Amino acid sequence: MNPARDSAKPDALLSVRDLSIRFGGLTAIASMTFDANAGEIVSLIGPNGAGKTSAFNAITGYLKPTSGDVRFKDRSLLGLSSNAIAARGVVRTFQKTSVFGGRTVLDNVLMGLHLRSRQTAISILLGLTSVAREERELTDEAIEMLAFVGLVPRAHELASALPYGEQRLLGVAIALAAKPSLLLLDEPVSGLNPAEKASFMGLIRRIRARAITIVLVEHDMRTVMGVSDRVVVLNQGRIICDGAPAEVQRNPEVIKAYLGEGFARAHH
Amino acid sequence: MTRWLPHLFVLFLASVPLWMTDNYILHILITTGIFIIAAMSLNLLLGYTGQLSLGHVAFFGIGAYASALLSLGFEAHIAPGLLVKVLPKPVWFAMLGGIASAAVCGYAIGKLAFRVRGAYFVIVSISFAEVVRLVALNWVELTQGPMALNNIPALKLGAAGLELSFLKKPMVYTLVLAVAVLSYVLIRRLVQSRAGRAMIALRENESLATSVGIDVTAYLVLATVVASAIAGAAGALYAHYVRIVDPDIFLFIYTVTMVIMVVTGGKGTLAGPIVGGVLFGLLPESLRAMAMPPEVQWIAYGVLMVLVVYFLPRGIVPAINERWGAGEATASPLRNLVVAAKARS
Ligand SMILES: Nc1ncnc2c1ncn2[C@@H]1O[C@H](COP(=O)(O)OP(=O)(O)O)[C@@H](O)[C@H]1O
Ligand SMILES: [Mg+2]
Numbered sequence: 001m002n003p004a005r006d007s008a009k010p011d012a013l014l015s016v017r018d019l020s021i022r023f024g025g026l027t028a029i030a031s032m033t034f035d036a037n038a039g040e041i042v043s044l045i046g047p048n049g050a051g052k053t054s055a056f057n058a059i060t061g062y063l064k065p066t067s068g069d070v071r072f073k074d075r076s077l078l079g080l081s082s083n084a085i086a087a088r089g090v091v092r093t094f095q096k097t098s099v100f101g102g103r104t105v106l107d108n109v110l111m112g113l114h115l116r117s118r119q120t121a122i123s124i125l126l127g128l129t130s131v132a133r134e135e136r137e138l139t140d141e142a143i144e145m146l147a148f149v150g151l152v153p154r155a156h157e158l159a160s161a162l163p164y165g166e167q168r169l170l171g172v173a174i175a176l177a178a179k180p181s182l183l184l185l186d187e188p189v190s191g192l193n194p195a196e197k198a199s200f201m202g203l204i205r206r207i208r209a210r211a212i213t214i215v216l217v218e219h220d221m222r223t224v225m226g227v228s229d230r231v232v233v234l235n236q237g238r239i240i241c242d243g244a245p246a247e248v249q250r251n252p253e254v255i256k257a258y259l260g261e262g263f264a265r266a267h268h
Numbered sequence: 269m270t271r272w273l274p275h276l277f278v279l280f281l282a283s284v285p286l287w288m289t290d291n292y293i294l295h296i297l298i299t300t301g302i303f304i305i306a307a308m309s310l311n312l313l314l315g316y317t318g319q320l321s322l323g324h325v326a327f328f329g330i331g332a333y334a335s336a337l338l339s340l341g342f343e344a345h346i347a348p349g350l351l352v353k354v355l356p357k358p359v360w361f362a363m364l365g366g367i368a369s370a371a372v373c374g375y376a377i378g379k380l381a382f383r384v385r386g387a388y389f390v391i392v393s394i395s396f397a398e399v400v401r402l403v404a405l406n407w408v409e410l411t412q413g414p415m416a417l418n419n420i421p422a423l424k425l426g427a428a429g430l431e432l433s434f435l436k437k438p439m440v441y442t443l444v445l446a447v448a449v450l451s452y453v454l455i456r457r458l459v460q461s462r463a464g465r466a467m468i469a470l471r472e473n474e475s476l477a478t479s480v481g482i483d484v485t486a487y488l489v490l491a492t493v494v495a496s497a498i499a500g501a502a503g504a505l506y507a508h509y510v511r512i513v514d515p516d517i518f519l520f521i522y523t524v525t526m527v528i529m530v531v532t533g534g535k536g537t538l539a540g541p542i543v544g545g546v547l548f549g550l551l552p553e554s555l556r557a558m559a560m561p562p563e564v565q566w567i568a569y570g571v572l573m574v575l576v577v578y579f580l581p582r583g584i585v586p587a588i589n590e591r592w593g594a595g596e597a598t599a600s601p602l603r604n605l606v607v608a609a610k611a612r613s
Contacts, residue, residue: 060479086481094479100472111469115481117462121490124461125454131461178480 013038019068028054030237041214043224046234052217060092061085091180101160109142112177149173165196186217285438294437300549301444307529307541309498315536317491318471319389323397325522327370331500332507335366336420344410359423363504370500378489401518416514451498532576534583
């Protein structure tokens with residue numbers, strides 16, 4: 001089965017077409033094609049080194065793909081700078097915990113609200129009251145965002161002083177502050193304990209409820225099964241399966257290449 | 269109470285010419301003030317965007333030269349067969365021209381430094397300052413080279429009958445204080461806004477900053493333009509105060525002095541360059557006033573610097589904030605808002 005070859009559906013929000021990424025002689029991604037439809041949670045899974053992060057880097061402009069196209073709302077994102085891609089509504093998080101360490105948690109989210117803000121350099125230098133008014137609105141929104149991920153009690157702590165799990169939450173809050181319509185999460189639960197993982201999956205559902213489409217990268221399939229509408233399995237740079245979670249779990253190629261026989265037996 | 273301290277401090281500084289009659293002390297206060305303005309502008313780049321500009325004195329020197337030349341008038345060939353002749357302009361206009369010239373150069377450097385960060389930014393900035401110094405030294409037709417621009421007029425404002433002359437030290441002092449306060453206010457507005465957050469985001473984590481849509485290059489250019497304009501203003505003040513400008517104004521040691529002021533005071537804090545500037549601007553002079561030989565002055569300077577950097581690696585102001593919990597981040601009205609929001613929920 002190879003649904004990856006299907007042409008773009010009309011309602012595909014993100015459409016990755018024949019994307020290839022080579023680093024010198026190493027092929028990180030080979031002709032990858034998949035869609036994410038509006039409102040979906042799509043998981044991109046695969047073992048370490050499968051090319052998941054490289055795919056995110058190419059989609060968000062951190063990496064120029066060797067060939068292929070990335071289309072969002074039917075417009076190509078290729079050639080745009082990362083910040084311009086964010087302005088279009090595609091925002092990613094990073095696999096390695098990424099926050100503005102030397103600033104408070106509240107400041108971190110305020111920085112994430114950059115695109116939402118309308119202050120111009122001139123209005124700032126003139127000290128217009130509109131700037132002060134907007135600053136108050138931004139603070140309210142930042143607090144709302146912190147409430148959404150459950151970090152309000154930490155608002156005035158330095159981001160670098162937060163425990164690991166809360167830094168991961170803060171990373172998501174920063175990304176959400178940029179008001180994405182497509183959110184790309186790169187192994188957001190790696191390193192979290194089972195309780196934290198479970199609550200993070202709840203958070204992902206609540207994000208979807210805000211009409212945000214999610215592409216979730218994970219290398220542990222068990223984590224994503226409950227939350228995904230669709231699972232795309234990547235192995236050594238190639239998509240080997242794309243379908244509903246139950247379908248993917250039964251796919252012999254996936255079982256062989258990735259899950260191992262033990263997983264298949266335990267779930268049947 | 270603490271809210272009014274800065275205002276009281278400025279009022280006190282403004283009162284100095286009323287009771288201070290010692291011209292030598294006024295001179296020290298003026299030069300220190302000019303250096304503090306330049307250090308505040310450097311702090312915008314070094315402290316907020318995190319980019320070390322080791323050529324910052326270039327903008328100071330460009331402001332000084334451009335302002336001096338415009339006020340004196342000049343004739344120079346800017347290309348073979350293309351003679352530009354400028355008649356002497358009023359000093360206030362010349363000073364604005366000096367600020368604008370520095371800002372334009374800042375814009376060019378900011379653009380040139382596109383995607384150039386860290387060590388490369390340092391190299392670009394040092395090279396720029398050195399090129400400008402060589403131009404000042406060798407373009408004798410325009411700058412008089414090592415012979416210096418002499419007899420630069422002092423600032424005069426107002427029309428006949430009601431004329432303010434900034435020739436005497438008390439008036440110059442007041443002018444420098446006014447420019448310093450204005451620069452401080454502009455920088456504070458900038459860093460406590462969307463633009464300042466973007467600059468800090470660039471410093472803290474550039475990839476994360478771009479991932480939320482921050483055009484870091486645009487904000488680096490903005491910071492460079494504002495910083496060079498303010499440094500240019502300091503240079504213009506200097507030119508029309510000492511009334512002689514030569515290529516030594518571009519010496520690397522002046523940039524180093526500014527960096528020391530910013531780093532010891534606390535980079536990335538509003539008060540840092542002021543504290544560092546007062547300390548390292550007044551210290552050598554007070555030692556000289558105590559008739560210490562120059563070696564002692566420099567040794568004291570070095571020892572103080574090492575002590576500050578060793579014991580307070582982030583600078584004096586952050587150390588004080590930590591000690592007394594009056595951080596600039598927490599002293600804002602934001603804190604109250606958050607407390608209120610918590611109470612609501
Ligand atoms: N910048 C790079 N230069 C060279 N090789 C890279 C680079 N980034 C990733 N790779 C290689 O590409 C492959 C895919 O990596 P990555 O996308 O990080 O995988 P994943 O996120 O699925 O673990 C790996 O073999 C990795 O070593
Ligand atoms: Mg990865």
